[in-house]
Amino acid sequence: MKKLVLLLTLISSICQGQKIYQPGEVESMAEPAGSGALLNEFISSNVQVPFRSSYQGMNARVFIRGVVETDGSMSAIEIIKGQDSLCNLEAIRVMGLYKAWKPGRVKNEPVRQYVNYSIPFKAATVADFDSTAWAIIMYYDSKFRKLDQPAGAEYRSVLPLDEDGNVKADIVYHQQMGRGKWKEVSRIPFKKEEFWYSHTETPAKDSIAAFRLSVEDNSQLNYVPVKVFQKNGKLLEYRRFTENRKPDLIKSYYLSGLLRERDIFSDSTCMNTKWFPNGQLASLVQKSAGSGEFSEELQIIQAFKPNGEVQVKEGNGWWRIVGNHGKYVEQGEVQMGKRHGKWIGKLADSTVFYKELYDKGKLLEGVSYKDGKERTYQEKMIQPVFQGGMPAFYQFLGQNIVYPADAARKGVSGRVMISFVVCEDGSLCDYKLEKGVKSDIDQEALRVVQKMDGKWNPGVLRGEKVRVKYNLPVNFQLQ
Incomplete structure (x- = not known):
């Protein structure tokens, strides 16, 4: 009998622990960690409004109900009032990613609780989108100035999209031949590249087979974002550029599909936002556009x-x-947004690897510890520099670049992007063609960069010479 009573008591306890409370039944209601405003920011930043639902513009909400679990996650998410099936699924996906709830409490113990929430879906009308062709079609006059309508157009460009709004084929340029007929005059190749994606912060953890969708439009008439996806279709990276090819928006994602980091660029600044894997905001930092993590x-x-x-x-x-x-x-x-006073860096085993003293963002002095050596410094990071500075650098390029004859004869021009590493002794290694134009132009750019070997002063981090990756654009323009 004692065993039976004990068993019944245990079952009763388990059932009590699994009870799902209504908001009015708890002493302390479930709420987002940080604040509701942070959850709303998480939602608006992570919602990927379905293209098929929103290409004509959208301003709607999906209302859901879910169970906030005692571990801070949300389960059993269901639609109370939805939109179409695509938006409903996206609302469930996003709310399932957020695991930073503070659970409801009864008698000071965390309990499961129902929570209702609304997810906004907002999108502007997609400019120049033709739903009959399922493509973005732009029209131009004889001088390739963009027109607002087809009437009087001399040229047009056609950018085919898939059902999710991603580029799926070449951009094709046509010339008006009269009577509604168009003749193809050129095309910009569409690329779907498979590769092994490794995030710079956690390469061992977040490495996965992926593919990149892009179109390199050297005419700069179309500006197609570059997207990287996992094989399962989850977004890994998104890069959008301005008309002059400067970055405008860069986003990277955890393997779960949750937004990891976002950079929004303006003319002179970059607003960087990071999230933890549970969806809680980690940091919001403003920095000068182009500056690195070591910038003051x-x-x-x-x-x-x-x-x-x-x-x-x-x-x-x-x-x-x-x-x-x-x-x-x-x-x-941190004072007034700047590092202030004493800062200390420790490795995972608690070994101190630096100590620094700041005055409202300005580094006064620092000392680093490595391999039994102490190094003092007044600048945290000194970037690699070409010997003689930028004037000497541009002079070197001008004196050494030879425009390939075949490319010059065919009128080919463009920008080649070469990456390389400046080693601790100032030598160069790990050359890589990041973006090419034409084989002979690419090889000439690579030849000139390799000729710079030994002409650089190395980068210095906390008093120690280090390897630094450098990205160099090399322009080939016919005069």
Whole structure:
């Protein structure tokens, strides 16, 4: 009998633990860690509005109900009031990614609780989209100036899209031949490249087979974002550019499909936002466009812990940064958005690898520790530089580049992008053609870059010479 009573008590306890409470039944209701505003920002940043639902423009909401579990996740998500099936599925996907809830409580114990929430779906009308051709069609006059309508057009470009709004084939340019007939005059190749994707922050953890969709339009008439997907269709990376090929928006994603990091660029600044894997906002930092993580131009606006605890608010607080997937930790005071006072960096085994002293963002002094050596410094990062500076660099290019005869004869021009590594001794290695124009032009750019070997001063990080990857655009323009 005692065993039976014990068994019944155990079953009763389990059932009690599995009960799902209504909001009015709990003493403390479930809520997003950090704040509701942060959850709304997470939702708006992660929702990928289905193209088929929104190409004519959209401003709607999907209402869901789910169960906030005691571990901070949401399960059993269902649609209360939806839109079409694509939007409904996207709403469920996004809410399932967010695992930063503070669960409801009864008698100070976390419990499962129902929560209702709404997910906005907003999208502007897709400009120049022709739904009958399922393509973006642009029209131009005789001088290739874009027109708002087909009437009077001398040329047009056709960019075919798949059902999800991704480019799927070459951009084709046509010339008006009269009587509604068009003749193809050129095309820009569509590329679907399969490769092994490795994120720079966590390469061992987030490496996966992927494919990249892109169209390189050297005429600069169309501006097609570059997208990288996992094999299962989840987005890994998104890059959008302005008319002059400068980055406008860059996003990278965790393998789960959750947005990891976003850079929004303006003329002179970049707003960088990072999220933890559970969906909690990690940091919001403004930096000068083009500056790296070691720049003193950083403006630290907000920072949080994964549980939603505030570290930096309105530019003031104490920031603890976990880097390279837990391999090191940096921490120190932040005042008016800048590093201030003593900062210290430790490896995963608690070994100190640097100490630095700041005055409102300006590094006063630093000392690094490695291999039993101490190195003092007044600049955290010194970038590699061509010996003699930029004037000597451009002079070297001008004196050494030879325009390939065949390319010149055919009127081929463009920008070649070469990457290489400046080693600790100033030598160059790991040359790679990142973006080409034509084989002979590409080879000439590579030849000139290789000729720079030994003409660089190496980069220095915290007093130690280090290898630094460098990206160099080489322009070939006929006069």
